[in-house]
Amino acid sequence: MEKLLDICAELLDGNNYEALVATIVLIVSILLFKEFRKNKLESDSNNSQRTNEAIDLYSRALSTINKFEKDHFDINLLYDDLYTMYKYSPKDVISQIESWISDSNRNTLELTKILKNDMYYLKSLQYDSVSFRLKNEFCGAIEYYYHKHNFSSFVMPIVNTFISILSILVMVLFILTFNPVSISAKVLILVLLISSIMYMFLIMAVFDLIITKKFKYSKLNVLYASILVLSVMPLLIRINLIAVTLYTVYIWVYLIFILKRSIK
Incomplete structure (x- = not known):
């Protein structure tokens, strides 16, 4: 870090501002990536531990149900296991x-089904060599190796870093161009800034839902998510009022109405 600061000082003395800005962006990106990756690894570790503990409790409750059916346990013991979960x-x-x-007309078959369904979901989140069985499917193999080698600990921090740096750069650009442009252009830039930040967060949210198997697959949900990904394309061709309006409206419609329907 000291060497990077020395480089910045040399660039500042030499009036090489473009290289200075690039160096500062690089330093900030490295620091953000390290912090995001640290948090991601800690989160993954905690989630893995909680998943294992939850499966243990579900297994205990299912065992208690089995013993209760054979009149070996009192119903209150089953309640204790359920409340612990x-x-x-x-x-x-x-x-x-x-x-x-x-x-009052309950039966243990219904409860067993409820617990097993959730336990099977928790088992689907385990990708260690003991718990996971690789299916003979192309997508299944990709999913397995993605989780097995913990690529998400690199991918998600990179995405978070990119969103953060992009937000900072766009904000700086907005500030630098604030005075010379007209009022309408200022509003357009501000709307585009906010919508772009929301766009990146939505892309990250949908990606996370898919990876964690919480995305509700249907033709409409896949179509809506595809439109979300492609909604930025017109802006890459030309930025105008119509493109920004359509882009912004769809971003907020997806955020408010569609996203929650895409979650299991």
């Missing part, structure tokens, strides 16, 4: 369990 269970599963508990 709540800190790991999603809201919809908790709601289903609560409905089962309050149902």
Whole structure:
């Protein structure tokens, strides 16, 4: 880091401002990437630990159900196991369990189905050589190697770094061009800035949903996501009021209405 700072000082003394800006961007990018990757690795480790703990609790609850069916356990012991699972269970599963508990005509087959469905989902998040079985499918192989070698610990920090640097550069550009341009141009630049930041976050969110298997696949959802990815293309050809308006409207429509429908 000291060497990079020395280089910046030399470039400043030599009035080489373009190289100075590039060096500063490089330094900031490296620092951001390191921080994002550190957070990503910690998050992955915590998620893996929680997944393993949740599977253990689900297995214990299923075992208790089996013993309860054979009159070896009291119903209260089963309740204890179910309530212990709540800190790991999603809201919809908790709601289903609560409905089962309050149902006077309940049967354990229904509860077993609820728990197994969620446990199978948790198992699908394990990609270690012991738990995962590689399917003879091209996409399955790509998915396996992506998770097995933890490529997401590089991909996601790069995406986060790119979004951060892009946001900073666009903001700086907006500030530098604020005075000479007209009011309408200022508004257009500001709208484009905000929409572009939201666009990158949405792309990252959809990518994360696909990787974590929370994306709800349907023809419409795939179509909407494809349009989202391609919505920036007209702006790459020419920036005008119509292109920015259509781009901005679709970004916010996707954020407010479509994104939540794409989540399992």
